[in-house]
Amino acid sequence: MHRYRSHNCGEPNESLVGEKIRLSGWCHRIRDHGGVLFVDLRDHYGLTQCVVDPDSPAFAQAEKLRSEWVVRLDGEVRKRPAGTENPDMPTGQVEVYVNEIEVLGAAAELPLPVFGDQQYPEDTRLKYRFIDLRREKLHQNIMLRGRIVDSIRMRMKQAGFFEFQTPILTASSPEGARDFLVPSRLHPGKFYALPQAPQQFKQLIMVAGFDRYFQIAPCFRDEDARADRSPGEFYQLDVEMSFVTQEDVFGAIEPVLRGLFEEFANGKAVTQKFPRISFRESMLKYGTDKPDLRNPLLIADVSEEFAREDVSFKAFKGKTVRAIPAPGAAAQPRSFFDKLNDWARSEGAPGLGYVIFEEEGGALAGKGPIAKFIPAEAQAAIAAKAGVKAGDAVFFSAGEETAAARLAGMARIRIGDELGVSKKDVFEFCWIVDFPMYEWNEDEKKVDFSHNPFSMPQGGMEALESQDPLTILAYQYDIVCNGVELSSGAIRNHRPDVMKKAFEIAGYGEDVLIEKFGGMYRAFQYGAPPHGGIAPGVDRIVMLLAEEENLREVTLFPMNQRAEDLLMGAPSEATMKHLRELHIRLNLPEAKA
Helix, strand or coil: CCCCCCCCCCCCCHHHCCCEEEEEEEEEEEEEECCEEEEEEEECCEEEEEEECCCCCCHHHHCCCCCCCEEEEEEEEEECCCCCCCCCCCCCCEEEEEEEEEEEECCCCCCCCCCCCCCCCHHHHHHCHHHHCCCHHHHHHHHHHHHHHHHHHHHHHHCCCEECCCCCCECCCCCCCECEEEECCCCCCCEEEECCCCHHHHHHHHHCCCCEEEEEEEEEEECCCECCECCEEEEEEEEEEECCCHHHHHHHHHHHHHHHHHHHCCCCEECCCCCEEEHHHHHHHCCCCCCCCCCCCCCEECHHHHHCCCCCCHHHCCCEEEEEEECCHHHCCHHHHHHHHHHHHHCCCCCCEEEEEEEECCEEEEECCCHHHCCHHHHHHHHHHHCCCCCCEEEEEEECHHHHHHHHHHHHHHHHHHHCCCCCCEECEEEEECCECEEEECCCCEEEECCCCCECECCHHHHHHHCCHHHCEECEEEEEECCEEEEEEEEECCCHHHHHHHHHHCCCCHHHHHHHHHHHHHHHHHCCCCEEEECCEHHHHHHHHCCCCCHHHHCCCCCCCCCCECCCCECCCCCHHHHHHCCCCCCCCCCCC
């Protein structure tokens, strides 16, 4: 028999009844039932109930066992007594009668239990992550992640993509976040950067004549943590293709994501044909460029209605006003409206105005605090635009356009959840397209890139030379699922003359192109194919499929909110010897009093 096990803890079943087997694992739970000890033994594969009675030669040893001790148990497989079977466990029809125990690894008092689903402080979980990972839900999430990555690789290869690996030590490149820098010992005063994304390398792969690239790529960004973004590092499905249009990219990636989600959706419906929604339409109808299409509510612009001379509600005059429908809300108590108002104030807004529509004399009549300031004709126009009828209500968000859209978008989600109109068991995908190439930088009083400086402008050089920059759209696109942005992508600007002009409009001369993006800009001088790509976030995909709300629940060894690795003690101080080798002197900030 093997030194440690003849079977794993997920294997014992009725076919082994009467056989002597050997198991090794962790003591998941130990129960004393009238002198008979029950040890639930757990390993990576499952859990088996083991029984030690007072007549067993192993009983004295069994009495010493504690939770999470690692042990080897020898015994005979027997059928569980009638009425004690557990149909929810693969091993639930049998148990092992133990006659020998060997302690392989005793455990100290646990900082957090493995058995049960108790919530523990994040710092405790991260410091003792090796224990946290023994817990069933987290353990299964990590295994799910591995299966998802395997499926992605298989699907990409079946679609004709080849996997490449790009450098980790590279040059600093502004990608919208801070770089992690690595000092060079051989080149004093110079630094490598960890890649925020393999953006330039994957484009150079296309220039080099390869056709369909992908990589499960590690990316490094020195930015603050969020629930949907890990500090430090994350992984993305990095993709690039040559001789493609925007539709070609959609046609290649959509089946991969649809098939992947169908495989792991546990019966949830998945969008079959991902709708295309323009950035402008998304900001108007959903108040965000990351719309959650499970919510059927659509925002409407009613600025014109409140600008009418016969509308006397001065608080909305001269402002962008967005209307959010609330179907059936007329039947809600006053507390429903008050709670939404309080929520809006907590978000920094003055509140949410509202009108409740009822039927009077065969026509709609508005009720509520601001209804008296809106004449019947304007009320009817608002109701028509918002798509509401008698028994419904309309909430209003007003202010500068961006702020009004943002509040309306958040209110749409909140109202949909409060009224229970949002779908639950479904993955709703969409493409967001036609992003503006440029935006106005109010701080610097200049035109600047709004999304991705390497994107091809729609209309090419002609658009750059003849259009108002703020009206130029780009071949940029995002893919969104259930309100979570999975990826940004673009058809690239592969022509040096067009790229030079695009940067010139944003106030950057050719010297900036050469200094910051010299390798890629130089490569484009030697024949670059039209190309484009995308990079869905692996962590976010797993988070959605695991039905988690935080990336730390689907990552093996995440950092905390302050970008600290509490388990390994990183970041840590360097020794003077290391600093001398790297020609570095520290200039630390003064300690706060």
